[in-house]
Amino acid sequence: MIFQIPDILSPDELTQIHTTLADAEFVEGKLTAGWYAKQVKHNQQLGKRESQPLKRLVQTAIARHPLFQTAVRPKTVHSLLVSRYDAGMSYGRHTDNALMGGDSFWRSDVSFTLFLNSPSDYEGGELVIEGADQEQSYKLEAGSMIVYPSSTLHRVDPVKEGTRLVVVGWVQSLVRDVGNREILFDLETVRRSYFAKEGKSPEFDLLSKSIANLLRKWAE
Incomplete structure (x- = not known):
């Protein structure tokens, strides 16, 4: 399931990020790429220490957003990178590593790209x-996010002019199977819509029971 979340960051949060990045030191992006992805990854990333705040x-913005929580069912949000693409930079066709985090071995079930600057700031x-x-x-407004399965093939086309700033990250979901996550999301959407129209009822309780029991069956 691929979906967009507009305005996941507030204007104040975007301002804080841009203030931090104004004088930040970026390093070679190949340092965090898999062995074959190094051949097609041409970007820069914010140094580990500077990127922590x-x-x-x-992660706080993600944790408070109901759509992300309901659609993704995150167990662990991990391996976040602040990336910069200047003119001529790109990230060729690849799929994300299935396991990340070194000895921690987090799965990458879901990937996301959070855009930090306006699409008018760069071409390509x-x-x-x-x-x-x-x-x-996809080329979204600043503060907006695209969420997609980590299993997809994807790329970042070359930047022709300007600078592209993004945060990319990955999620190990409580529900490994993308089809099961979509079923749970659809049921939860119906449940909330029904409650808004009809309130708590025997039908609502039965739907709530079914969602809870599916989670018990599928959650890891």
Whole structure:
């Protein structure tokens, strides 16, 4: 399931991030790429020490957002990177590593890209996600996020002019299977809609029971 979340960051949070990045030191992006992805990864990343406060800010924003929590069912949000693409930089076609975190071995079930600056600030630099018979490009407003399965093939097209700033990250979900997550999300959407119209009822209770029991069956 691929979906967008607009304005996951507030204007004040975006201002705080840009103030931090104004004088920040970026390093070679290949340092965090898998052995074959190093051949196609051409970007820069914020140094580990400087990125820690920004990572905490983003994780707080994710934790408070109901759509992310309901659709993704996060167990662990991990491996966040603050990335910069200047003119000529790109990230070629690849799929994300299945396991990340070194000895921790977190799974990458869900990936996300959080855009930090306006699409008018740079030319090119679209995130392109491949499907079975087509591909879709994404270039969102600052503070907005695209969420997609980590199993997809995707790329970042070359930046032709300006600078592209993003935070990328991964999630190990409580529910490993993407199809099961979508079933739970659809049921939860119906449950909330029903409650808004009808309130608590025997039907609402039965639907709540079914969602809880599916979680017991599928959660890891």
